[in-house]
Amino acid sequence: xxxxxxxxxxxxxxxxxxxxxxxxxxxxxxxxxxxxxxxxxxxxxxxxxxxxxxxxxxxxxxxxxxxxxxxxxxxxxxxxxxxxxxxxxxxxxxxxxxxxxxxxxxxxxxxxxxxx
Amino acid sequence: xxxxxxxxxxxxxxxxxxxxxxxxxxxxxxxxxxxxxxxxxxxxxxxxxxxxxxxxxxxxxxxxxxxxxxxxxxxxxxxxxxxxxxxxxxxxxxxxxxxxxxx
Numbered sequence: 542x543x544x545x546x547x548x549x550x551x552x553x554x555x556x557x558x559x560x561x562x563x564x565x566x567x568x569x570x571x572x573x574x575x576x577x578x579x580x581x582x583x584x585x586x587x588x589x590x591x592x593x594x595x596x597x598x599x600x601x602x603x604x605x606x607x608x609x610x611x612x613x614x615x616x617x618x619x620x621x622x623x624x625x626x627x628x629x630x631x632x633x634x635x636x637x638x639x640x641x642x643x644x645x646x647x648x649x650x651x652x653x654x655x656x657x
Numbered sequence: 658x659x660x661x662x663x664x665x666x667x668x669x670x671x672x673x674x675x676x677x678x679x680x681x682x683x684x685x686x687x688x689x690x691x692x693x694x695x696x697x698x699x700x701x702x703x704x705x706x707x708x709x710x711x712x713x714x715x716x717x718x719x720x721x722x723x724x725x726x727x728x729x730x731x732x733x734x735x736x737x738x739x740x741x742x743x744x745x746x747x748x749x750x751x752x753x754x755x756x757x758x759x760x
Contacts, residue, residue: 575748583752583753584743584750584751584752584753585701585743585750587748587749590748634700634701636701644689644691644746644747644748645691645703645706646693646703647703648700648701648702649700650700651700
């Protein structure tokens with residue numbers, strides 16, 4: 542149980558366009574999902590906390606107008622990278638918590654974004 | 658903020674040798690700590706949580722409040738243990754330790 546999927550797994554887009562990444566909890570309801578960014582050979586950096594039915598909470602230094610997060614249902618959160626630039630190229634990972642343990646996270650496989 | 662330090666970026670051991678990955682935390686109160694593992698080409702997954710005091714894949718981790726540590730240990734490393742390991746308080750991650758187990 543506790544499976545999280547992400548779509549797409551890999552996306553290439555042109556500079557200036559927007560890209561949407563989906564994160565789904567497949568067999569449980571996730572009131573809270575998290576979005577991370579991982580640079581090559583680096584640790585994960587929390588970008589934002591996404592709560593179903595409310596506005597996301599962004600970490601310091603993360604532009605909320607740049608990285609739009611929507612958590613419209615208990616099984617789906619989306620991250621939209623708006624007006625993407627090459628420096629936005631990265632590996633984006635989402636996770637979800639089941640609610641049984643506040644911070645035991647189940648991770649998606651990640652999405653590789655390349656902006657050309 | 659809850660933070661942890663993983664001092665070793667890389668750790669190489671021989672198969673069958675003991676392995677210990679260090680993790681120190683720097684906040685007061687009752688910490689909630691996890692070890693996550695990421696095998697090559699796989700997603701991050703939970704390995705251990707301190708509250709359960711369980712052993713997974715031969716790994717154990719004991720919370721030492723006196724030393725503010727949560728080191729991960731395995732007495733006999735296996736080649737399949739080669740991976741990236743992260744010590745993590747809620748909502749953040751240590752820098753990670755890459756473990757390579759050599760035959």
